[in-house]
Amino acid sequence: MMDILTRFSGQLLAGAGLTLQLTAIAALLACALALPLAIARCSERGLLRWPIRLYVSFFRGTPLLAQLFLVYYGSGQFRAELSQLGLWWFFRDPYYCALLTFVLNSTAYQVEILRGGLRAVPWGQIEAGVAMGLSRFNQYRTIILPNAYRIAFAALGNEIILLLKGSAVVSVITLFDVMGQTRRIFSQTFDLSVYLWAALLYLLLTSAFVWLWHRLELCLTRHQRVRQASTTVTAPAAKRVSAGVSP
Numbered sequence: 194m195m196d197i198l199t200r201f202s203g204q205l206l207a208g209a210g211l212t213l214q215l216t217a218i219a220a221l222l223a224c225a226l227a228l229p230l231a232i233a234r235c236s237e238r239g240l241l242r243w244p245i246r247l248y249v250s251f252f253r254g255t256p257l258l259a260q261l262f263l264v265y266y267g268s269g270q271f272r273a274e275l276s277q278l279g280l281w282w283f284f285r286d287p288y289y290c291a292l293l294t295f296v297l298n299s300t301a302y303q304v305e306i307l308r309g310g311l312r313a314v315p316w317g318q319i320e321a322g323v324a325m326g327l328s329r330f331n332q333y334r335t336i337i338l339p340n341a342y343r344i345a346f347a348a349l350g351n352e353i354i355l356l357l358k359g360s361a362v363v364s365v366i367t368l369f370d371v372m373g374q375t376r377r378i379f380s381q382t383f384d385l386s387v388y389l390w391a392a393l394l395y396l397l398l399t400s401a402f403v404w405l406w407h408r409l410e411l412c413l414t415r416h417q418r419v420r421q422a423s424t425t426v427t428a429p430a431a432k433r434v435s436a437g438v439s440p
Contacts, residue, residue: 194386201378201387208374209394215288215370216357219295224349226296227303228338234308245304252301258362260298265290265366287366295356302352310345311337343413350406354399361395371395 198205233241234249252260268275268284275281283289314337322332342349364373375391378384 194384194389197378197382197384197387198390201374204369204374204378205371205390205394208369208371209398211368211373212357212360212370213398215292215295215360215363216353219292219299220353220356222296223299223303226300227307230300230304231307231311232333234304235311249301249304252298253305257294257298257359258365261291261294261362261366264294287363287368291360291363291366291368295360298359299352299356302355303349306345306348306352307341309348310341310343313344314340346410346413350403350410353406354402357399357402358395 230245234245236242264284265287268290272281275284283293318336318340319332322336327335360370361372363370364376367373369377371391371394375387378387
């Protein structure tokens with residue numbers, strides 16, 4: 194068991210690098226796309242809302258593996274058209290097909306997460322912004338988006354973790370991520386312990402991400418904890434004053 198790790202640790206770490214690269218790029222691109230789509234999803238205009246709803250329903254309601262096959266193998270059916278458009282170089286590469294699939298899939302989930310965050314922003318804060326004469330852009334910049342992202346932050350972290358673990362499907366289209374390297378090592382050694390090491394590596398990656406995300410969440414909500422602490426400290430003094438007892 195340890196012999197497998199000693200011999201093939203370099204390949205597993207190289208696979209981990211590809212896994213992290215795909216996950217990070219896809220999550221960032223999806224985050225950039227999800228925000229305007231989530232705002233449009235909350236729109237009262239059906240012309241904007243319904244196409245996005247159909248897109249979200251499709252990518253949330255179908256398996257990631259099926260989506261990957263549609264992009265990777267399906268694009269080959271349109272090779273002539275894609276070549277005329279100058280896009281075949283993109284769709285013939287399994288890396289770009291996997292990246293596109295992950296972006297489309299993660300965007301759909303992040304749209305719904307952000308929509309929930311936008312809906313949960315207290316209406317009183319928005320009314321306060323209107324009373325102050327803030328433009329719609331400044332309302333989003335200073336009130337709505339900071340609150341929405343704070344509310345949705347934990348759920349966004351869960352989505353990225355699911356994307357990280359789901360990235361294992363790229364091994365079926367000849368990409369050597371963690372699972373791709375694991376399958377190749379197993380085909381050479383027929384030692385099942387390599388799958389245990391792969392599972393432990395995924396566990397290590399997700400645990401490290403959870404720790405980092407939690408630390409970032411603590412930084413973003415620091416002011417709330419300070420406010421709660423000050424309320425807890427001043428509450429007993431307020432009770433004594435109301436009872437006519439000197440501190």
